[in-house]
Amino acid sequence: MDKPRRPLFAVTLARGALRQTPPRQQVLEVFASHPERLPVAEVHARLRDPRINLASVYRAIHRFCSLGILVTAGHVPAGQTYELSDDYRAHHHHLICERCGTVTDIEECRLKPVERRIRRQTGFHVRRHDLRFYGVCPTCAAR
Amino acid sequence: MDKPRRPLFAVTLARGALRQTPPRQQVLEVFASHPERLPVAEVHARLRDPRINLASVYRAIHRFCSLGILVTAGHVPAGQTYELSDDYRAHHHHLICERCGTVTDIEECRLKPVERRIRRQTGFHVRRHDLRFYGVCPTCAAR
DNA sequence: TTACGTGCAAACCCTTTGCCTTGTC
DNA sequence: GACAAGGCAAAGGGTTTGCACGTAA
Numbered sequence: 016m017d018k019p020r021r022p023l024f025a026v027t028l029a030r031g032a033l034r035q036t037p038p039r040q041q042v043l044e045v046f047a048s049h050p051e052r053l054p055v056a057e058v059h060a061r062l063r064d065p066r067i068n069l070a071s072v073y074r075a076i077h078r079f080c081s082l083g084i085l086v087t088a089g090h091v092p093a094g095q096t097y098e099l100s101d102d103y104r105a106h107h108h109h110l111i112c113e114r115c116g117t118v119t120d121i122e123e124c125r126l127k128p129v130e131r132r133i134r135r136q137t138g139f140h141v142r143r144h145d146l147r148f149y150g151v152c153p154t155c156a157a158r
Numbered sequence: 159m160d161k162p163r164r165p166l167f168a169v170t171l172a173r174g175a176l177r178q179t180p181p182r183q184q185v186l187e188v189f190a191s192h193p194e195r196l197p198v199a200e201v202h203a204r205l206r207d208p209r210i211n212l213a214s215v216y217r218a219i220h221r222f223c224s225l226g227i228l229v230t231a232g233h234v235p236a237g238q239t240y241e242l243s244d245d246y247r248a249h250h251h252h253l254i255c256e257r258c259g260t261v262t263d264i265e266e267c268r269l270k271p272v273e274r275r276i277r278r279q280t281g282f283h284v285r286r287h288d289l290r291f292y293g294v295c296p297t298c299a300a301r
Numbered sequence: 302t303t304a305c306g307t308g309c310a311a312a313c314c315c316t317t318t319g320c321c322t323t324g325t326c
Numbered sequence: 327g328a329c330a331a332g333g334c335a336a337a338g339g340g341t342t343t344g345c346a347c348g349t350a351a
Contacts, residue, residue: 139291
C-alpha cells in the first residue's frame with residue numbers, strides 16, 4: 016500500500032548529482048535523527064560541526080526541498096520549519112494546539128480516495144497533501 | 159449543517175469592542191471583495207486610501223486574526239498570507255499547482271467525522287483544519 | 302583539474318515597535 | 327476628554343546573495 020521508504024540519502028544525493036559535503040551530510044543527519052519539524056536555526060544548532068555556516072544550512076535545505084527530500088512544515092511565528100518528506104518518514108498529519116503551540120503527529124489518513132475523486136472531477140493530479148488540525152490539546156483544555 | 163455565515167463586520171467589530179476606523183474598515187473591504195489568500199503587501203496595495211500605513215495593515219490583520227475573522231492561509235515564498243475565516247466565507251480547501259503556483263478552491267470536505275474521532279481517541283479538541291492538495295493542474299499537465 | 306559548494310559579510314525584505322499625534326466613542 | 331488606533335521611521339530578525347577560496351568528483 017504505502018510506497019517503500021527510500022534508501023540512503025547518499026544514494027539520493029548521487030542520483031541528484033549532488034556532491035556529498037559535510038554541511039549537506041550533517042543537515043541530513045539532523046533530520047534523520049530528529050524527524051520532526053525543525054526551524055532552520057535549530058538545524059544549524061544541532062550540526063555536529065558548529066563552524067558550518069548558517070547560509071550553508073539554508074542552501075542545503077533549499078536543495079533538499081527541490082529534490083523532494085524535505086518539505087516545508089508550514090508557518091511558525093519565528094521562521095519556516097522543515098521536515099523529512101513522506102518518502103523518508105511515515106506519512107502523518109499535525110495536531111496543533113492554538114494555546115500552547117504544541118504539535119502532535121497523527122498517523123490516520125484516509126485521503127487517498129479523496130485525491131482520486133479530485134483527479135476524476137477536476138483533472139488536477141494530486142501528488143501530496145498537507146492536513147493540519149487546529150484546536151485545544153488535552154493539557155490546555157484541563158487547565 | 160453549516161453554521162450560519164456571520165453578519166456584518168461592523169457588528170463583529172462592535173462585539174469585539176473594536177473601534178471602527180478607516181484602516182480596519184478598508185482592510186475588511188479588501189478581504190470581503192477579494193476573498194482569497196492575500197499577502198499583507200497586496201492588501202495594503204488594494205486599500206482605497208493609499209495613504210494608510212503598512213504598519214496599520216499589519217496591526218489590523220493581527221487584530222482580526224485574534225478575533226477569528228481572518229486566518230493565516232499559510233506560507234508563500236514572500237511572506238505570510240491571510241484570508242477570511244470559515245465564519246465569513248464558505249469552508250473550502252486548496253489545490254495548489256506545484257508548477258505554476260495557481261491556487262484553486264475546492265468545496266468538498268468530509269473531515270468532520272475525522273475530527274470527532276481524533277477527539278475521542280486523543281482528547282484533542284479540533285476547532286478547525288487546514289487541508290491542501292499539492293500536485294499538477296490540468297493546464298500544466300497538458301503542456 | 303574543474304565546477305560546485307562553502308564561509309563570510311553585507312544586503313534584503315517582511316514584520317514589529319516606540320513615540321507622538323489623531324480620532325473614535 | 328480618555329484612551330485606543332494610526333502615522334512615521336527606525337529597529338529587528340529571518341533569509342538571500344556576491345565573491346573569493348576550498349574541495350568533492
